[in-house]
Amino acid sequence: MQCEHFSLNMKDYLDQFGYTQDENGIYVSGKTGYWSNLNKSENVEFLKSVEEKGQPRTVVKEMHPELEEIIFSPKREAGLELLDIKKNDVCIDYGCMWGSLSVGMAKRGGLVYAVDQTYDSLRFLSLRNKLEGIENVWCVQDDIRKLDLKISADIAVVNGVLEWIPEIGTIELKKYYGKKTRKTYSGHEPQKQQQNFLNTVARNLKPGGKLLLAIENRFDYSQFLGKRDPHSHLLFTSILPRKTSDLISRVILNRPYINYLYSFNQLRRMIKSAGFSKVALYMTFPHYHLPKLILPYENGCKLYKKYENGSNSLKRRLVRNLEYVLIKGLKANFLAPSIMVVSVK
Numbered sequence: 001m002q003c004e005h006f007s008l009n010m011k012d013y014l015d016q017f018g019y020t021q022d023e024n025g026i027y028v029s030g031k032t033g034y035w036s037n038l039n040k041s042e043n044v045e046f047l048k049s050v051e052e053k054g055q056p057r058t059v060v061k062e063m064h065p066e067l068e069e070i071i072f073s074p075k076r077e078a079g080l081e082l083l084d085i086k087k088n089d090v091c092i093d094y095g096c097m098w099g100s101l102s103v104g105m106a107k108r109g110g111l112v113y114a115v116d117q118t119y120d121s122l123r124f125l126s127l128r129n130k131l132e133g134i135e136n137v138w139c140v141q142d143d144i145r146k147l148d149l150k151i152s153a154d155i156a157v158v159n160g161v162l163e164w165i166p167e168i169g170t171i172e173l174k175k176y177y178g179k180k181t182r183k184t185y186s187g188h189e190p191q192k193q194q195q196n197f198l199n200t201v202a203r204n205l206k207p208g209g210k211l212l213l214a215i216e217n218r219f220d221y222s223q224f225l226g227k228r229d230p231h232s233h234l235l236f237t238s239i240l241p242r243k244t245s246d247l248i249s250r251v252i253l254n255r256p257y258i259n260y261l262y263s264f265n266q267l268r269r270m271i272k273s274a275g276f277s278k279v280a281l282y283m284t285f286p287h288y289h290l291p292k293l294i295l296p297y298e299n300g301c302k303l304y305k306k307y308e309n310g311s312n313s314l315k316r317r318l319v320r321n322l323e324y325v326l327i328k329g330l331k332a333n334f335l336a337p338s339i340m341v342v343s344v345k
Contacts, residue, residue: 017150019140025130026122029142033117035164035171036097037067043120047127056128070100075290077104079159082282082294082342083210085110089154092204094144095161099125102137110155112137115144145197152206158198158213160288163231165197166190166258178233180254190258191270198274202345211276211343214288218261221326221335222319231259264297264339276343283336285323294340301331 019027049059060068087109093102102114114137122139129137229237237245238261249257268279281297292307304327326332
C-alpha cells in the first residue's frame with residue numbers, strides 16, 4: 001500500500017476493519033479501557049476547559065502544570081532522532097496517551113496511528129491536532145494488546161508501555177499508585193503477556209521496519225538506594241526475585257506484582273524472540289521521559305558527562321556524583337536508570 005493512498009483513504013480503510021469515526025474524529029473500536037494520570041472526574045473538567053479556551057498548553061499550565069513537560073517538551077521526542085523517520089513513513093504509537101510522540105513523528109513527516117485505550121487521552125490529542133493544524137495523526141481507540149491494523153508499518157513506538165501490558169481494566173493512577181486496591185487478573189504470567197505484545201508489534205511492522213521502545217531499567221542503581229519502584233511504589237520490588245516481589249505486593253497492596261521491568265540483556269532477548277534481527281541498546285539519563293543523555297549501551301560510558309537535573313540539594317548532588325562514579329568511572333552500564341531500544345525487523 002502506497003503511503004499517499006493510505007493517507008487519502010484512511011477513513012475507508014479503518015471503516016472496513018470495524019472502526020467507526022465519531023463526532024470528535026476519533027476512530028473507536030467499541031472496546032473499553034482506562035489508564036490515565038488523571039482521574040476520570042479530572043479529565044472531564046480538563047477536556048471541558050481545553051474545548052472552551054482552545055489553548056491546550058495554557059490549560060495544562062493552569063490545571064496540571066506537572067504534566068506540561070511530559071506533553072509538550074521537545075526533550076520528550078529525543079528518542080525519535082534514533083529512528084530517522086522519513087516523510088510518509090507509516091507509524092504506530094502504541095499507548096500514545098496525550099500524543100507527545102505521535103505529534104513528534106507527525107512533525108517529522110510520518111503518517112501516524114495514535115492508538116490508546118483511553119478515550120479521554122485521545123480526545124485531548126484530537127483537540128490539539130485540530131487547533132495546531134496537524135493533519136497526519138489519526139486517533140484510534142483500541143486495545144493495543146490485540147491491535148491488528150492489517151498494515152505493514154515502517155515505525156512502531158512503545159514508550160513507557162511494556163510494563164503496563166499485564167494491567168487490565170480501569171487504572172486511575174492517583175488511586176492506584178502505591179494504594180491498596182483489590183484487582184482480579186487473568187492469571188497469565190506477566191512476562192508471557194509482554195512477550196505476546198511484542199510479537200504483535202512485530203507482526204504490524206514490515207520487514208526492515210523499526211521499533212523504538214523505552215522503559216525503566218529493572219536494575220537502575222537508584223533502586224538499590226531506596227528509590228521506590230516506579231510502578232508499585234514499593235521498595236526493592238523491581239530488583240528482588242519476582243516471587244518475593246509478588247508476595248510483598250499482595251501483603252501491602254492486596255494485588256499481585258505484575259509490572260515487570262527488565263535488564264538490558266533480558267530486554268534484548270525478548271525483542272529478538274519477537275522477530276527483530278538487529279537490537280541496539282541505549283542508556284538514558286536521568287530518565288527516558290525527558291532524556292538529557294542517550295548513550296550507546298556498548299562503549300557509551302566513556303561519553304557520559306554530568307548534567308543538570310532539578311534540585312541542587314545535598315542528597316541530589318551525592319546521587320549525581322555516585323552516578324558519575326558508577327557510569328563514567330566503573331563503566332557499570334547495566335545500572336543506568338532507563339533503557340531505549342531501537343530494533344529492526
